Amino acid sequence: METERKPLSFEQVAIALAHLSMIAQAANGEYKPRPGEIEERQAWLSSFIRTGQGIVTEEDRQLARLINEALSTQSAKLSTQSDAA
Amino acid sequence: MAETNNGNQSSVAEHSAEAVKSRPAEHSAAPSLTGLAEHSVKRPRRTPEKEQLIKNKNNVVQLSAQRGIVYDRANWKRSRKKPGYLIRRMPGHSIAETEYGVSYLRVLSRKPDLTTADNSVYPLAGYFNWKSLEASGLLCKERKHGNREKTAVV
Numbered sequence: 001m002e003t004e005r006k007p008l009s010f011e012q013v014a015i016a017l018a019h020l021s022m023i024a025q026a027a028n029g030e031y032k033p034r035p036g037e038i039e040e041r042q043a044w045l046s047s048f049i050r051t052g053q054g055i056v057t058e059e060d061r062q063l064a065r066l067i068n069e070a071l072s073t074q075s076a077k078l079s080t081q082s083d084a085a
Numbered sequence: 086m087a088e089t090n091n092g093n094q095s096s097v098a099e100h101s102a103e104a105v106k107s108r109p110a111e112h113s114a115a116p117s118l119t120g121l122a123e124h125s126v127k128r129p130r131r132t133p134e135k136e137q138l139i140k141n142k143n144n145v146v147q148l149s150a151q152r153g154i155v156y157d158r159a160n161w162k163r164s165r166k167k168p169g170y171l172i173r174r175m176p177g178h179s180i181a182e183t184e185y186g187v188s189y190l191r192v193l194s195r196k197p198d199l200t201t202a203d204n205s206v207y208p209l210a211g212y213f214n215w216k217s218l219e220a221s222g223l224l225c226k227e228r229k230h231g232n233r234e235k236t237a238v239v
Binding site for chain 2: 011012014015016017018019020021022025030031040043044048053054055056
């Protein structure tokens with residue numbers, strides 16, 4: 001999991017912030033992403049966080065899928081709990 | 086008597102001078118031993134959390150309150166869709182504007198003109214809307230040359 005990190009450039013950091021902003025806008029309902037777009041941006045960000053680069057590997061895509069699965073099961077649990085209450 | 090009175094006055098004057106001298110000691114870090122300093126009203130000192138909050142607030146202001154950037158052809162492109170705004174250039178990428186935002190396209194070849202927006206291989210490529218560009222500092226208002234010394238250096 002541990003990979004060599006290179007020093008970050010302004011461009012990389014700015015693009016990472018822009019991806020984050022796009023995800024946040026989609027979550028707030030301000031922006032309607034096309035199917036699979038958020039997963040792509042998630043994979044890019046996970047690659048950036050892990051390696052300091054934005055070159056997406058299958059590992060990053062898998063990580064994004066796992067996070068989404070975990071989040072969806074968690075939200076399903078929460079909704080069943082609120083229904084029971 | 087006059088001499089003694091004068092002597093008393095001078096001694097009072099000396100004490101008052103001491104008192105005046107001792108005042109700055111209240112603000113010094115070392116604890117003062119004079120009575121005046123003991124009886125003085127102590128101001129509530131700022132807690133480290135409060136100081137940290139103020140620092141953070143200042144950082145936020147510095148980050149968000151960009152006054153604008155002077156146009157520099159090498160680093161910025163004038164937006165056609167949003168007049169008065171500059172779009173940050175990326176090395177090896179061309180900028181394609183739409184009504185909704187900007188696509189950074191990685192230039193694969195010039196003749197023939199081949200570009201790609203695949204950001205899984207080329208990290209700086211991809212599509213971003215105006216709001217995200219502005220939030221990330223990739224889109225800035227253009228500042229005219231009048232106050233050049235106050236402009237943000239990027």
